[in-house]
Structures are given as structure tokens and as C-alpha cells.
Amino acid sequence: MKINIENIKKLFNSNATKSYSYRVAMLDKLYNIIKQNEQEIIDALNDDLGKSETEAYITEIAAMKSEIKYYKSNLKKFMQPERVSTTKTIFPAKSYILREPKGVVLIISPWNYPFYLSITPLILAIATGNCAIIKPSEISKKSTLLLEKMINESFDNNYIKVVSGGVETTNGLLENRFDHIFFTGSTTVGRIIMQKAATHLTPITLELGGKSPVIVDHTADIKLAAKRIVWGKLLNAGQTCIAPDYVYAHLSIKDELIKAMISTIHAFYLENPIEHIDYQRVVNEKHFNRIIELIKKENVVYGGNYDINTLKIEPTILDNVTLDDKVMQDEIFGPLMPILPYNDLTEVINNIKNGEKPLSLYIFTNDEAIKKRINNEVSFGGGTINDTLQHLLNDNLPFGGIGNSGIGKYHGRFGFDELSNLKSIVDKSTKFDIFLRYPPYKGKLKFLKLFLK
Numbered sequence: 148m149k150i151n152i153e154n155i156k157k158l159f160n161s162n163a164t165k166s167y168s169y170r171v172a173m174l175d176k177l178y179n180i181i182k183q184n185e186q187e188i189i190d191a192l193n194d195d196l197g198k199s200e201t202e203a204y205i206t207e208i209a210a211m212k213s214e215i216k217y218y219k220s221n222l223k224k225f226m227q228p229e230r231v232s233t234t235k236t237i238f239p240a241k242s243y244i245l246r247e248p249k250g251v252v253l254i255i256s257p258w259n260y261p262f263y264l265s266i267t268p269l270i271l272a273i274a275t276g277n278c279a280i281i282k283p284s285e286i287s288k289k290s291t292l293l294l295e296k297m298i299n300e301s302f303d304n305n306y307i308k309v310v311s312g313g314v315e316t317t318n319g320l321l322e323n324r325f326d327h328i329f330f331t332g333s334t335t336v337g338r339i340i341m342q343k344a345a346t347h348l349t350p351i352t353l354e355l356g357g358k359s360p361v362i363v364d365h366t367a368d369i370k371l372a373a374k375r376i377v378w379g380k381l382l383n384a385g386q387t388c389i390a391p392d393y394v395y396a397h398l399s400i401k402d403e404l405i406k407a408m409i410s411t412i413h414a415f416y417l418e419n420p421i422e423h424i425d426y427q428r429v430v431n432e433k434h435f436n437r438i439i440e441l442i443k444k445e446n447v448v449y450g451g452n453y454d455i456n457t458l459k460i461e462p463t464i465l466d467n468v469t470l471d472d473k474v475m476q477d478e479i480f481g482p483l484m485p486i487l488p489y490n491d492l493t494e495v496i497n498n499i500k501n502g503e504k505p506l507s508l509y510i511f512t513n514d515e516a517i518k519k520r521i522n523n524e525v526s527f528g529g530g531t532i533n534d535t536l537q538h539l540l541n542d543n544l545p546f547g548g549i550g551n552s553g554i555g556k557y558h559g560r561f562g563f564d565e566l567s568n569l570k571s572i573v574d575k576s577t578k579f580d581i582f583l584r585y586p587p588y589k590g591k592l593k594f595l596k597l598f599l600k
């Protein structure tokens with residue numbers, strides 16, 4: 148059933164959300180709501196995902212707060228008309244770009260970082276002067292409930308509103324003509340959202356997932372590589388869109404890398420990781436069963452055990468994995484680390500290129516030529532060299548996928564442009580008027596040719 152959004156449209160059309168002072172006041176309000184609810188957020192994340200307090204604070208609370216601070220301190224600059232030079236064909240005039248809010252934005256978010264991935268697009272919507280509806284995931288129940296309470300009790304719901312529910316609710320919302328849809332989730336659902344958006348020709352941002360490869364070559368600092376790969380993989384128990392999905396390890400360093408990865412796991416989570424308080428569980432039984440199905444016993448060189456009662460799966464290293472293995476067919480989104488040995492980098496590059504374009508790619512090497520070659524030859528959304536996940540954390544870099552891993556970019560200036568209409572304005576002088584452009588053209592072409600050559 149269609150969910151009515153007319154009142155939100157009405158508020159947007161009143162222009163109330165557009166001024167600098169309104170945007171700043173709403174960003175301040177959001178900041179305070181997050182601050183007041185820190186403990187509730189930590190508790191909800193623990194309930195939904197078994198997230199530790201530290202990870203909850205760093206990856207969700209601190210991340211949201213820093214995003215608000217960033218947009219607050221850059222808002223004036225981003226809202227300024229941007230002067231550009233004027234081409235001689237339209238001289239004399241002034242030319243500039245105005246960034247105007249698009250209108251009502253629908254934000255659809257996933258369960259893996261339920262606050263950060265709902266609130267970050269909301270911060271953008273506020274900063275750009277838009278109104279927004281957030282449709283969080285029905286899987287992260289406690290977080291969705293809290294989001295609903297935090298937002299709906301504090302903001303004018305004709306301005307910002309959380310609408311909770313599953314597929315039916317999303318469909319009810321999508322019957323409306325939104326001015327932008329910002330979707331974060333799986334590629335499969337992204338495709339459905341894009342089809343629905345096409346009905347109204349609504350612009351979309353699709354922040355999707357996929358398999359993000361890691362390449363560790365023979366020149367890499369192996370201990371450091373192991374530490375940074377394991378950290379990136381096991382954060383949120385591997386349920387991170389840009390988590391390193393699988394590792395291509397040069398044959399000459401592969402065994403050393405596996406040994407270092409095992410030492411790292413022990414250093415992080417001791418001998419029995421699934422008992423460790425900082426080691427997270429999988430979100431639900433459906434995902435738990437999906438992930439354990441991917442563990443081929445004969446490939447396990449570390450881990451491989453799990454506990455259905457706690458929904459925890461051991462950090463699991465799978466050696467000598469091939470492209471035909473089940474674990475290589477789809478995004479893992481869990482704590483399994485397949486290792487694919489290689490000898491020939493060309494083959495690795497071709498294999499990655501034969502698959503879907505990754506959201507992220509990680510290279511561990513000290514060879515500048517290899518960095519350059521991979522960046523030049525392989526298409527992917529973004530990446531980090533000699534570490535994992537770091538490119539997401541720099542506001543000066545655009546974040547997003549390409550092809551199957553997404554459409555559109557956000558973060559920093561790029562996010563501001565994503566939710567704005569870049570309106571082109573030419574302000575023409577009335578002081579004089581070049582008569583050559585007007586008919587009748589007889590006798591004018593030779594002068595025009597002189598001017599336009």
C-alpha cells in the first residue's frame with residue numbers, strides 16, 4: 148500500500164529547509180540526539196550484532212559525530228555559488244553553479260552498520276537542505292527501533308522521518324516520486340530499487356557490495372600485511388561492505404603470510420576467538436548457515452568451528468582456494484579468509500577483471516611499479532595500498548562502487564554534490580548585445596567565422 152509523503156513534499160516546497168541557519172540548527176540537533184543516546188546505541192548494537200562497546204563507539208558513534216562536524220565546518224563553503232569562467236560565445240556574462248537541494252530523499256539502509264549507514268546519508272540530506280525519509284533494515288530490530296525513537300520524537304516528521312518495516316514498507320514508499328533515492332545494501336536488492344526508481348526517473352545512489360580482493364606480493368611487509376588484513380576482515384565479523392573478501396598471496400610468501408595471520412588472530416582474540424568478548428557474532432541464523440556452508444573442510448588451515456547458540460564462527464583461513472570453490476562465487480560477508488596462491492600477476496589481474504568490478508581493492512607491496520600497474524589496469528570503486536578500509540575514512544576522497552558494486556559517490560564534497568542539483572546559471576549583461584547572432588544572417592557568417600574560429 149502506498150505510503151503518503153505529501154506533507155513532507157509540502158514542507159520542502161515551503162523552502163523552510165534551505166537556509167544555512169536551518170541546516171546548521173538541524174545538524175546541531177542531530178549531534179545532540181546522538182550524544183544523548185550513546186549508551187542506547189551501544190546496547191542496541193550489542194543486541195542486534197553482538198558488537199563490542201569499543202567497535203560500536205569507533206565505527207558508529209564517533210563516525211557519525213565526526214561526519215556532522217565535517218559538514219558543519221564546510222557548509223558555508225559548500226553552499227557558496229561557484230563562479231566559473233564564461234566562454235567567449237556567450238560573452239558578456241557571469242557564470243556560476245548553484246547547489247540546490249533536490250527535494251525529498253529516500254534513504255534505505257542495511258543492518259551491518261545500522262546507525263552509521265542510516266545517519267550518514269541523513270547528515271548529507273540535512274546539509275544539502277533536503278527533507279528525508281529513512282527506511283532502516285528490519286533485521287537489526289533494536290537499532291531500527293531506536294533510530295525511529297531518536298528521529299521521530301525529536302524532529303518535525305514532515306521534515307525527517309524514520310519509517311520502519313520490511314519489503315512491503317519499502318515498496319509502499321517507492322510508489323511515490325522521490326527526488327533522490329540513496330540505497331545501501333546488496334547488489335540484488337539494488338537492482339530492484341533501480342527498476343522501481345526508473346518508473347519516476349528518480350536519480351539514485353546505489354552503495355552496494357561484492358567481492359573485494361587483496362593482493363599480497365613478494366615485496367610486502369608480511370607481518371604488517373597479516374595484521375592489517377585480519378583487522379579489516381574481522382571487524383564486525385567480516386560483515387563490512389569493503390572488508391577484504393579473499394587474498395591472492397604470492398606463492399613465495401603464502402605460508403609466511405598464513406602463519407602471520409594466525410599469530411595476529413591469537414594476538415587480537417587469544418587462543419579461542421569465539422569466546423572472546425571483542426570477537427563479534429554473525430547477525431542471524433540465516434546468515435550463519437549461509438556462511439558455514441562455504442567452509443570446505445579440506446581447505447581449512449585455521450579455525451573452521453562455530454557455535455550455533457552464540458552465532459559465532461571462528462576466524463577461518465582457507466588455503467589453496469580456487470575460483471571454482473563455492474566461497475569464491477559471492478560476497479562472503481563473514482569471517483572466512485580464502486587464500487589463493489599465485490605466481491603470475493597477469494593472471495591475477497585477468498581473473499579480477501573477468502569478475503564484477505570490486506567495491507574495494509587492497510594491494511600489499513613495496514614495489515611502486517606494481518601499485519601503478521594494478522591501479523592502471525583494474526577497475527574498482529576505491530582502495531588502500533598496504534592497509535585495508537582506510538580509503539573510507541578520508542573525507543577528501545569519494546566513496547562508492549562501480550558497475551555491480553554501485554552507482555554514485557559520497558563523502559565530503561562528493562556527497563554534497565550527490566544530493567544536490569548542480570544548477571547552471573549564466574547571468575547575461577544587458578549593457579550590449581552582439582547583433583551577429585540574430586537573423587537575418589545575410590552577410591554575417593564571415594564575421595562570425597572570425598569570432599568563432
Ligand code: NAD
Nearest residue numbers: 256257258283284285314317332333336354355356357388
Ligand atoms: P539488503 O539489500 O538485503 O537490504 C538493504 C535494505 O533493502 C534493507 O532496508 C531491506 O529492508 C531492504 N530490502 C530488502 N529486500 C528488499 C526488496 N526485495 N525490495 C525492497 N527493499 C528491500 O542488504 P543487507 O543484507 O541489509 O546488507 C548487506 C549488503 O549491503 C552487503 O551486500 C553489503 O556489501 C552491502 N553494503 C554496502 C555498503 C556500501 O557502502 N557500499 C555498506 C554496507 C553494506
